[in-house]
Amino acid sequence: MKILITGGGTGGHIYPALAFVNHVKKLDPTAEFMYVGTKKGLESKIVPSYEIPFKTIEIQGFRRSLSPQNFKTVYLFLSSIGKAKKIIKEFQPDVVIGTGGYVSGSVVYAAKQLKIPTIIHEQNSIPGITNKFLSKFATRVAICFPDVAAYFPKEKVVLTGNPRAQEVVSVEKSNVLQAYGLDPNKKTVVIFGGSRGALKINQAFVEALPSFEEKEYQVLYASGERYYPELQKSLKLTEKKQMTISIQPYIDKMAEVLASVDLMVGRAGATSIAEFTALGLPAILIPSPYVTNDHQTKNAQSLVKSGAVEMISDQELTGTTLVAEIDRILLDDNRHQQMAAASKKEGIADASDRLFKIVEEIIG
Known part of the structure; x- marks a missing residue:
């Protein structure tokens, strides 16, 4: 089994992804992983320490006000899809999972174009811009709060919770x-x-x-x-x-x-x-x-x-x-x-x- 994970920008997008990777490694030691993030995001500092192969693409978010930077954002998004396709073709994953952040937009969208199954994971009760966009293309939408289901295609939604929960639930009271x-x-x-x-x-x-x-x-x-x-x-x-x-x-x-x-x-x-x-x-x-x-x-x-x-x-x-x-x-x-x-x-x-x-x- 080969799983490509993408997500970044904040720990809220990164740690659930890493918790899931650690869990799958226990279930299937032969499983292979690739993590795609950005050089500037927090993921570039965190993921490598987990000994997971890490690739980067360049992407940035839209400014909420009218700004010339938004033209650059569109250019980077389009070019990043090409870079993401190259990474995906080299790794040949069975599934691509996006946990949020702008980087997951390019990667999950590229996977959809390459006809690879995709899952997006929404941690909050109000979805981010990226996941709202990707929900139209993703195979499944995993959620943590029941209320957020209303923002996504009903037939795709599955209540999973946050993988970080399963990582800590076995921690016992100590000194x-x-x-x-x-x-x-x-x-x-x-x-x-x-x-x-x-x-x-x-x-x-x-x-x-x-x-x-x-x-x-x-x-x-x-x-x-x-x-x-x-x-x-x-x-x-x-x-x-x-x-x-x-x-x-x-x-x-x-x-x-x-x-x-x-x-x-x-x-x-x-x-x-x-x-x-x-x-x-x-x-x-x-x-x-x-x-x-x-x-x-x-x-x-x-x-x-x-x-x-x-x-x-x-x-x-x-x-x-x-x-x-x-x-x-x-x-x-x-x-x-x-x-x-x-x-x-x-x-x-x-x-x-x-x-x-x-x-x-x-x-x-």
Whole structure:
């Protein structure tokens, strides 16, 4: 079996693809893979470390305003289709899977022209421009949120979930919190705003710090690299408080941490949602207002309906609202248990298996 994967630009497009590749390798050690991305995208830094053959094409997105750059975009799209066809012909895949980003537009479209079965994977509750375009040509459309099915041809849609969920679902609770100076046996909330951090979340945490120092639960906060030096200088924790509040620039063992804490607070990105719902972890989501089509708010709202999460808008977020919402969940065992059960129900723990089943069906 030969599978060509394409997707890039953000980790939300890349990590589900890599999780699926890792899963298929376990199911079929003879399977061969090729990943197509761009030189400038995050994928060029991440994919090679996974020892997957990696090829690149040049592509860029359309500007939303009238711009001469859009003429270049059209030129690059047309020329990239030719480059993608060359890569596909050399690799001769049985199926091509696109996980989003502009690069997948060229590659999946080229595969369609070469009459190769294709699958696109949409992680969010609102589809990106590329996947909306490709859905007309793809053999199947794999989705993670039931609501997004309305944007695609009904006969092509299959609910699979996010492969990242199946990768983390087997992670068990451990003593990982000790690595951050915390007690593994104490109630803990982890707060983070993504790999680079988020200014509004950082400001709310600083405001909430005096209140956190009085709580029975622990707080693990990942500020992001850009905010960490300032926090180190401005925040002085007593030796006693250092045992219940841990401030880190980045959490490199996030799956283990999520499996070992009682509550998550963070953005409403597709990958984070896949991870915490797979583990049955309650969450407080603060959707980023800076994403296309405000899709993080839509992601969060679908989970609010089920009772798995609470949502605080970026505009409403303060230290006071943050602490109050955390208290409502962590200090009420019944509420916490109900949210955990709802979160687990929303998770799709066999996402990679579902996606692989589609692969087997369309290639015979």
